[in-house]
Amino acid sequence: MTLFDKCRHYTAAREAQAAGVYPYFVPIEQSTSTEVLVDGHWKVMVGSNNYLGLTHHPKVLDAARKALTKYGSGSTGSRLLNGTLDLHYELEERLARFLKKPAALVFSTGYQSNLGAIAALVGRDDHVFLDKLDHASIIDGAKMAFGEVHRYAHGDFEMLDRKLCTTPAGSGKLVVTDGVFSMEGSVVDLPGLVPVVKKNKAHLMVDDAHALGVLGADGSGTAHHFGLEDQVDLIMVTFSKSLASIGGAVAGPEDVIHYMRHHSRALIFSASMPPSSVAGVLAALDILQHEPERRERLWANTRRMAEGLKALGFDTGKSVTPIIPVVVGDMQTALVMWRGLFDEGVFAHPIVPPAVPPDSCRIRISMTAEHSDEQVDRVIDAFERVARKGMRPRELAGRAVARRG
Ligand SMILES: Cc1ncc(COP(=O)(O)O)c(C=O)c1O
Numbered sequence: 001m002t003l004f005d006k007c008r009h010y011t012a013a014r015e016a017q018a019a020g021v022y023p024y025f026v027p028i029e030q031s032t033s034t035e036v037l038v039d040g041h042w043k044v045m046v047g048s049n050n051y052l053g054l055t056h057h058p059k060v061l062d063a064a065r066k067a068l069t070k071y072g073s074g075s076t077g078s079r080l081l082n083g084t085l086d087l088h089y090e091l092e093e094r095l096a097r098f099l100k101k102p103a104a105l106v107f108s109t110g111y112q113s114n115l116g117a118i119a120a121l122v123g124r125d126d127h128v129f130l131d132k133l134d135h136a137s138i139i140d141g142a143k144m145a146f147g148e149v150h151r152y153a154h155g156d157f158e159m160l161d162r163k164l165c166t167t168p169a170g171s172g173k174l175v176v177t178d179g180v181f182s183m184e185g186s187v188v189d190l191p192g193l194v195p196v197v198k199k200n201k202a203h204l205m206v207d208d209a210h211a212l213g214v215l216g217a218d219g220s221g222t223a224h225h226f227g228l229e230d231q232v233d234l235i236m237v238t239f240s241k242s243l244a245s246i247g248g249a250v251a252g253p254e255d256v257i258h259y260m261r262h263h264s265r266a267l268i269f270s271a272s273m274p275p276s277s278v279a280g281v282l283a284a285l286d287i288l289q290h291e292p293e294r295r296e297r298l299w300a301n302t303r304r305m306a307e308g309l310k311a312l313g314f315d316t317g318k319s320v321t322p323i324i325p326v327v328v329g330d331m332q333t334a335l336v337m338w339r340g341l342f343d344e345g346v347f348a349h350p351i352v353p354p355a356v357p358p359d360s361c362r363i364r365i366s367m368t369a370e371h372s373d374e375q376v377d378r379v380i381d382a383f384e385r386v387a388r389k390g391m392r393p394r395e396l397a398g399r400a401v402a403r404r405g
Pocket of ligand 1: 114135246
C-alpha cells in the first residue's frame, strides 16, 4: 500500500457525480442576499448562514470598500507581528462589550477560534469534555490540545457529571458545547448544563456560531437567551454567519484572553483577518445592535418555513431556530432529494454521514431576515412538488441508482 492508494480507491464522490447527485463545490456566478446564480439560473438560497441577510447591505459594503482603500487588500502577517490593525482592537472592544465579557480576541476564522482557544487552554494535565454533536472545529481543537479528551452523549449531563467526577481532583476541566447545534437547529439546555459544570469546578465554553444575532433579546447569543451570562466563562463567535464576513472571536476573562493572545498557535502562526473583513464586521455589528427588526423578520421567516414544511408532513426534527433540518432517511434519499430541489430552483444542503447518523440524513435549510414571504413559499412549494410529482425521495433514489448503473 502506498500513501496515494487510498486516493485511487476513493470513488464515492465520482459515483455521485456520475449519478447527477453530487451537491458540493457548486460554483456561484452572482448573488444577492437571498438568491444565487448557478449555471445561468437564479435559485433561492436557503443553504447559507446569512441569518441577518447582511452580506449585501450597503453599509457593510461601504465600510469594507473604505478599509480596502485605507489599509490595502490584506494584512500580510500574523496578529502577533505586523497583522494587527487599530480595527482589530476596535472590534475586540466592541465584541467584549456586546458579549458582556471583560475581553475578546479576534481570529481569522471561526474554526481557528475554537482551535486556538481550546488547544491553548487545555494543557498536559487538563481535561476537555465535548458533547457528541459539537462542531468539528471544537473536536479538532480538543485533538490539538495536550490534555485528555472526553465525549458525552448529546445533552446527557448525567454522563458528563460522571466523567467530570472521575477526573483527578485539582486538574483543569473545560466543557465545550455548541449553543445552537448546527445539524439539528436545537439549543443547548444551558440551565441544565451550568449546575453540572459548577458542581465539578469546571469551566464552560459555548460556541455561539449560530446563536450570535439570532438568540437573546439583543442578539448576543445563548447565554443571554437564558439569562446566564455570568455562568458561561468563554463565548466563541464566528463572523461568517450573522456578521456576513469571515473571522471569529473568543470572549472571556481578561487574563485568559491575554494568555490566549500569547499561546494560541492558530492565532500566532496564521495571517490576521483582512482589513475589509474587519471593517465589514464592525458595520454588521452596528446593524445587528441597532436594527432588532431584522431579528424579528428572521424569526417570522423561520416560523413560516417550519410551519409550511410541517403542514406538508415533513419531519423537521428538534429544530427551534432558523436552522431547519428536513429529515428524509438514508444518504441516497437525501442526495436525490437535494437534486430535485436544486432543479426546482432551491439551493439547500444535504447533510449526510459522518455529520449525522446514516439513517437520519437530511436536507438542511437556514433562513435569513431578507427572505420574502414569496421566496419562503416558493421553497415550500418546491418541497411539495418534489413529493407530488411522484418524486418521493425513495423512488427518486431508485432512479438515480438506475442511472448510475
Ligand atoms: C458551530 C460552529 N462552530 C464553528 C464553526 C466554524 O466557523 P467558520 O466557518 O466561521 O470558520 C462553524 C462553521 O460552520 C460552526 O457551525
